[in-house]
Amino acid sequence: MKRLSVLMVSVLFSGCGQADLPVTTSDVLPTEVADRLPPSSPQTFGFGGEATDERIAMWDIDVKPDGEGLPSGSGTVAQGKLVYETQCIACHGATGTEGPFDRLVGTGPWEEWPSARVVGAYWPYATTLFGYIVKAMPQLTPGTLTADQTYAVIAYILNMNGLVADDAVMDAATLPAVEMPGRDRFVPDDRKGGPEVR
Amino acid sequence: MDKKASPPLSRRAWITTTSGVIAAGLIKTQADAVEVVAQEVPTPAQDPTKVPGRLTSELGQRAPAEQPRRLVRSPNLSSSSRTPLQDLYGIITPADLHFERHHAGIPNIVQEEHELLVHGMVERPMVFKMADLKRYPQTSRIRFVECSGNGGGAYNRDRMPTEATPQSLDGLLSTSEWTGVLLSTILREVGIRNGASWILAEGSDAAVMSRSVPLEKAMDDAMLAYGQNGEAIRPEQGYPVRLLLPGWEGNAQVKWLRRIEVTDRPTMTREETSKYTDPLKGGRARQFSFVMDAKSLITFPAFPYQLPDRGWWEIKGLAWSGRGKITRVDVSTDGGSSWIPAELQGPILSKSTVRFRHLWDWDGRETHILSRAVDETGYVQPTVHQLWDARGERTSYHQNHQRAWKVASDGAVTFGLGDLV
Numbered sequence: 297m298k299r300l301s302v303l304m305v306s307v308l309f310s311g312c313g314q315a316d317l318p319v320t321t322s323d324v325l326p327t328e329v330a331d332r333l334p335p336s337s338p339q340t341f342g343f344g345g346e347a348t349d350e351r352i353a354m355w356d357i358d359v360k361p362d363g364e365g366l367p368s369g370s371g372t373v374a375q376g377k378l379v380y381e382t383q384c385i386a387c388h389g390a391t392g393t394e395g396p397f398d399r400l401v402g403t404g405p406w407e408e409w410p411s412a413r414v415v416g417a418y419w420p421y422a423t424t425l426f427g428y429i430v431k432a433m434p435q436l437t438p439g440t441l442t443a444d445q446t447y448a449v450i451a452y453i454l455n456m457n458g459l460v461a462d463d464a465v466m467d468a469a470t471l472p473a474v475e476m477p478g479r480d481r482f483v484p485d486d487r488k489g490g491p492e493v494r
Numbered sequence: 495m496d497k498k499a500s501p502p503l504s505r506r507a508w509i510t511t512t513s514g515v516i517a518a519g520l521i522k523t524q525a526d527a528v529e530v531v532a533q534e535v536p537t538p539a540q541d542p543t544k545v546p547g548r549l550t551s552e553l554g555q556r557a558p559a560e561q562p563r564r565l566v567r568s569p570n571l572s573s574s575s576r577t578p579l580q581d582l583y584g585i586i587t588p589a590d591l592h593f594e595r596h597h598a599g600i601p602n603i604v605q606e607e608h609e610l611l612v613h614g615m616v617e618r619p620m621v622f623k624m625a626d627l628k629r630y631p632q633t634s635r636i637r638f639v640e641c642s643g644n645g646g647g648a649y650n651r652d653r654m655p656t657e658a659t660p661q662s663l664d665g666l667l668s669t670s671e672w673t674g675v676l677l678s679t680i681l682r683e684v685g686i687r688n689g690a691s692w693i694l695a696e697g698s699d700a701a702v703m704s705r706s707v708p709l710e711k712a713m714d715d716a717m718l719a720y721g722q723n724g725e726a727i728r729p730e731q732g733y734p735v736r737l738l739l740p741g742w743e744g745n746a747q748v749k750w751l752r753r754i755e756v757t758d759r760p761t762m763t764r765e766e767t768s769k770y771t772d773p774l775k776g777g778r779a780r781q782f783s784f785v786m787d788a789k790s791l792i793t794f795p796a797f798p799y800q801l802p803d804r805g806w807w808e809i810k811g812l813a814w815s816g817r818g819k820i821t822r823v824d825v826s827t828d829g830g831s832s833w834i835p836a837e838l839q840g841p842i843l844s845k846s847t848v849r850f851r852h853l854w855d856w857d858g859r860e861t862h863i864l865s866r867a868v869d870e871t872g873y874v875q876p877t878v879h880q881l882w883d884a885r886g887e888r889t890s891y892h893q894n895h896q897r898a899w900k901v902a903s904d905g906a907v908t909f910g911l912g913d914l915v
């Protein structure tokens with residue numbers, strides 16, 4: 297095919313009376329690179345250093361949906377109210393519904409989506425709250441809440457959504473066990489190209 | 495500046511010339527405003543062939559009259575800016591015009607101090623400095639990056655815009671030549687353990703952006719990119735290194751990459767559960783909807799341009815697919831009644847934008863012009879009705895339906911099919 301196109305280019309140029317115009321190499325070389333290493337590559341290159349357990353522990357703070365990665369500590373709904381009202385209220389509102397930024401609270405009907413991707417109706421895993429808040433919140437001082445404060449504010453957010461009782465305590469055992477109404481809503485991506493529109 | 499040579503713009507846009515200053519070009523729409531900075535330039539009073547020109551310089555500048563700008567929506571920490579698609583030629587986006595989407599601002603990272611930690615289900619957990627990454631076999635490829643929310647502004651039946659520009663509507667799309675090391679090279683170095691099936695990619699920004707990616711993609715064409723269009727990747731695009739997942743939604747291509755954990759399940763981060771998931775009709779939501787399906791957009795003529803007269807005009811635009819190569823782009827100049835294959839400008843690369851063109855002899859009557867892309871899987875860019883039928887009207891993300899422009903009899907171009915929808 298490549299040679300054919302070169303031939304066609306030459307013929308085209310001949311037609312213009314420029315048969316001696318050089319065909320550049322870019323016309324004959326592959327335009328795409330292979331997604332693989334050169335065949336002469338060694339099994340390992342050895343560039344880079346070993347990651348110690350301490351090094352990994354410093355950054356490996358994410359939380360898996362079964363609770364793996366959750367730290368020790370705990371927090372109550374009442375403690376969480378205090379954290380929320382000092383750290384979160386300015387962006388999320390007094391009851392978690394007013395904004396100006398993301399609405400946290402609600403069990404709204406499907407028709408409200410996607411504007412209301414609230415914890416009580418959409419979030420499939422309670423553990424996601426921990427992984428997100430401990431890394432990225434509060435927005436202007438991210439990563440400053442202690443584990444206890446994070447458990448507490450999650451307890452309060454879940455309580456405002458009606459998902460845990462007023463006397464609930466969140467910790468590494470109770471948080472993954474919270475039943476989230478959004479859990480069964482999610483389905484895998486079934487788009488796969490081809491003629492069908494999904 | 496020769497006024498005759500500049501294209502006429504509709505009432506809402508104008509360019510003025512004053513002595514010694516090419517004044518700010520101003521385009522205003524309901525949704526947004528772009529101000530082009532006024533620049534002092536020498537008065538072009540003298541014949542440039544009769545006076546010596548400027549000397550060489552260490553850093554080039556754009557011509558004073560050519561000042562394309564990103565469109566910034568809001569000053570929030572979590573915000574975006576859009577590429578001026580209508581102002582660009584070819585397929586490559588100049589690096590300083592690449593769209594932005596940050597969730598907590600642009601971090602200030604010193605390359606010499608930056609480290610990438612790769613751990614989890616691996617034989618040899620490792621830490622890589624940038625100098626280490628750059629010593630591995632290098633590769634470059636031209637690929638688009640698109641935010642999965644791109645074009646969502648033209649999906650709601652009750653809020654269809656008319657005064658939308660290519661930039662304001664679909665400017666969360668850019669194409670670059672990316673350079674880096676294949677992620678598969680690094681994963682081969684650390685040794686993947688049996689049973690691994692996902693990775694978690696994590697950024698070093700204040701959002702500590704985190705996304706789970708199937709190991710299959712990581713081992714296929716994923717790249718750790720540190721170069722963009724021939725220079726170091728820009729801070730806005732993830733300096734000193736970002737994850738590049740060709741053809742997949744931008745959010746998963748984590749910028750300022752600091753950690754990769756190899757796992758046997760997705761982490762279910764906030765972005766892949768509560769955010770970048772697509773509600774469907776019937777109370778379901780599509781999750782891990784990574785691929786950006788085929789799409790095209792006419793970038794000329796488009797709002798706010800006004801065709802000054804009937805006759806020959808070249809319709810120009812971009813087409814792209816996250817599933818491979820674009821094989822055809824059809825153009826309609828009669829509101830979708832008939833379609834004609836457009837000319838495709840090579841190179842036609844997989845998961846890259848492709849430029850298409852169609853010569854059109856406009857008869858001066860009101861009409862609608864549209865384009866639809868076809869990719870190598872046989873997928874045809876759908877109508878908005880097809881997406882509404884398949885997903886419902888309340889979905890979000892991945893809204894790749896056909897875009898239309900109305901050309902009025904006075905040549906004014908506005909967005910959308912209007913009553914034809």
